[in-house]
Amino acid sequence: MIIGIPKETKTLEGRVALVPAAAADLVRSGHEVHLEKSAGLMSGYSDDAYASVGVKIAADAESLYGVAEMIVKVKEPIAGDLSYLREDHLLFCYLHLAAEPELTQSLLDIGLTGVAFETVEEVDGSLPLLAPMSIIAGKIATQFGTHALHHPMGGKGLLLGGLPSTERGKVVVLGAGAAGGNSAALAAAGGANVVVFDxxxxxxAEMMAMGANVTSLYPYEELVAEEISDADLVVGAVLVTGAKAPHVISREMVKNMQPGSVIADISVDQxxxxxxxxxxxxAEPTFTEHGIVHFSVTNMPGAVPRTSTHAIxxxxxPYVQRLANPGWRDVPSLAKGINVEAGKIVHPALL
Structure with a gap:
């Protein structure tokens, strides 16, 4: 199969889907791999690094998409990408279609087959292609949220971990999966008092075992409202596979938070x-509403491409290798990953 790796086009997105060593494995398996010129630079990989393992370098996106049968990228296609996609393309990337009705319709109009990283699901219910980026996003949410609490960033001017003679800051995390769990762990390690809902x-139990400064609670609506009312940083990490995220925190709850507090919503992709x-x-990662700083970048892991690219x-x-060979629809995890095909919505969470 001819596999194309385009350059990512979202704002300040530095990841590339496959590192040279991964591309080399595909070439050794008999596939033809094409990379758009300079697609790997922000992740630390030159065109020469790819060419040296047998990857063909495409001069631009048009020529890359024109020759490829399967498109392997990181983030969902946007305007420029959509103009190059064809009905016969197999698209493999993050799609997050539940939150993108216009993109969904565009892909339906094109008629291609779209397999989404975030809905590839193993028999045990795990989401192996979502997990690594969720871990990174969880860490970034706490790191950036800590920074956003600084007064020059519009925050209340609080050091989360505190020090002798001062109070510790309070972090509330909604969701204790890969994203929320790692966000909570980093906040706890930094000395904050952490409350995790799941x-x-x-x-x-896992969250409680992190330490004496971590409390884990069931997300009763009244209890969530009570805990976030005096939180310094709130991290949203709620996930319903393939579906739009539910609003666990209402506008009224946000209004009741203390001015200068921060919300980092990892669930923004959904x-x-x-x-x-x-x-x-x-480029503009935050906005302030009701006196609360909101951090809701849709590609948080893109800020650390040298780490994220290796992980993704x-x-x-292994899934690219399977998709590149006949019979991949018989693989349950990949079958669950199909979101759209031949002009129809396939994934039940999108119906």
């Missing part, structure tokens, strides 16, 4: 779990 008892969330970019490449390579 419905699963096993995850609540529409956000906070009613006041709206998508932002790394290792995760997706």
């Amino acid at each position: 419905k699963r008892q096993d995850r609540l 529409g956000g779990c906070v009613e006041t969330t709206r998508p932002t970019t790394w 490449s290792a995760a997706i390579l």
